[in-house]
Amino acid sequence: MTDSQVSAAATAGAAQPWGYSGSYFDDPPGGRSGMMSWLLTTDHKRIGLMYLAALGTFFIVGMLLGLLIRLELMQPGEQFINARTYNSVFTLHGVIMIFLFIVPGIPAVLGNFVLPLQLGADDVAFPKLNLASWYVYMVGAVMALVSLFTGGGTPDTGWTFYAPYSVNTGSNVTLAVLAAFVLGFSSILTGMNFITTIHRLRAKGMGFFRMPLFCWGLYATSWIQVIATPVVGITLVLLAMERAVGIGFFDPARGGDPILYQHLFWIYSHPVVYVMILPAMGIVSEILPAFARRTIFGYKAIAMSSMAIAIVGYLVWGHHMFTVGMSDTARWVFSLLTFLVAIPTGIKIFNWVATLYKGSIEVGVPLLYAVGFIFLFSIGGLTGLVNGALSTDIHVHDTAFIVGHFHYTMFGGAGIGLFAGMHFWFPKIFGRMYNEKRARTAWGLIMIGFNTLYFPMLVLGIMGMPRRYHDYLPQFQVPHFISTVGSWILVGGILLMIYNLWRGARSGSPAPANPWGASTLEWQASSPPPQFNFAKPPVVTHGPYEFEEILKSAPTATPEAAS
């Protein structure tokens, strides 16, 4: 990774000081080298990669646990693991995938790497705090892992830690919720950092409405992290105190109310699904204009709909609780608000499709993932309306339908969005290209496997199969079996994708600064960028997706046009 690309500085003919040329993979002269230069770095790009390493590891572990769940459910009766272990496995799968992978996911990895580049900045607003967030995340992750093997054993409550069971169970819930608290703290710090960065470090000439849409997605996300996470933080501490000394807040025997726990939990945990999805929507909004070679349709509508989702999404948590015994008034208000969230989401989808209309489309791998996102997330969103309607929710509540819906939105949305972003910014991050043909094969396997795995869950749920069950009646067997076969295809596709990216990072062909001909600022930096990103601070004179302007003044994309 040491061969530095021809940077803009070199073409300008001036010798740039270190930090404005070369690659961020090179150790700073006179500074630390090797491992310590990474562990003590404040470079947002290196911190992004450190998150990628951690998150990638947890993702693979979570994926294997999910595979184990599917193997157990392939046939009725006990196959590989007993009911008690099964409870622990789905809890682990949920805790790892949610708290360790998908919540930090896109902001921590791609947000860290891309946000300052897209803003034309040399780093985030608080680089040391950024490194501290990584360490806080790692402490939380270690606590979560320790909780699996100590105390009363692996938590078996599901990732929601519902009282009163989470208070009474002998498994090691206390340490697990404190781990989630610490992870939440990391999330808050990242959110604060990004908000300040967006407010203070935009390049000269970049007004808020000249920001790339990924930045808008991260901006909305960061506000949710800051507003929602502290509430679940204190809730989880109260749960730990409840277990430690019995404060009675969630214990009906002492006047407490377990439903209050659910409220407090979902006040955070519903908005946090938008923490997962909004940056993914931002990624799609970046990829579509780049591969359709035209400006995004409805820039302001997409930017504002991110904020609208963040605001309205904060007020819909009660739709997780339609069957717990809330008042009818609360139920219809939450249901109405839930339907309202669908409007900004629909605005985005229509704008994306309109962006492709009459574009000059190049079907690259990132575009495939982006289109896959739109397809899968549309299914996820529409099945969400089934849950959001009071009458149908009574029927599908706590069934496999919810599991299917959730995976279509979170994996089909946030997960596929992350894959899309990885394939889009991969040349920028590693300065090399991946194998395009293998990437397409992996994408095909993932799309086929995904739908084979999760669509039967929707059917099963409507048939009446409850979620989180270790065993089931014979009439559910065929869809369960199909679903398990789908999990093999999906895992095969994901492993192929990871292998392909790994190989590309090690030995792919060198990538130019702007391999896709995209228009945002990060493509003006060399691939991989130098430590402080830009040879000279960029000045912005037009919107982020105005390709005509870019063609007029793009020395890197069309060298022969530059005089």
Next chain:
Amino acid sequence: MSSMNATTAAPAHHHADPVGAKTGMWLFLFTELLLFGGLFIVYAVYRQRFGHEFGLAAQELNVTMGVTNTIVLLTSSLTMVLSVGALQRGRIGRSLAALVATLGLAGVFLVIKYFEWSAKHSHGIFPGAEHLHAMPHGEGLFFNLYFMMTGLHGIHVVIGMIVMLVVLVKIRNGSVNAANQGVLEYTGLYWHLVDLIWIFLLPLFYLTN
């Protein structure tokens, strides 16, 4: 950024941005409010449900001590402002004196809190106590809320004192000064938040009947 000399040393790339730093600090204070906000929600729900019992339980608390502590904290906020103002005018000695006074008042607050808590403890009122279990539901919840909320607030007081000590050292060795007073100012903002939260805790617990 404009240094074009071909030095090999890493250029100092980050300009000090006081507005950005203050933005970050306000965001942090906002998250602190929401952290307490969760507890205020719990309080509101149970007070609505057990209003009468909350009133009975509140009579057990010592209003004199609560009000004294309020005055102590408010005064400490004043000395904090004086410390910031003095440093901005370059009067190091006066700033240090006011900061030490703030620390002292924070200490007084904790001592009074200690006497209050130990008085409750001697009556068998503390989280997990048998006596508390035997009480009517509303009173038990009231005292558990009291300990959780004043406890979390007390932790914030302790953290504030630690930060003040660090800033004290930094002012003494000159790394925080009139031109670079941000750290003291942000500590002050934090301290006012601690004060503000206490101002809500006083009526909710001591003055309820």
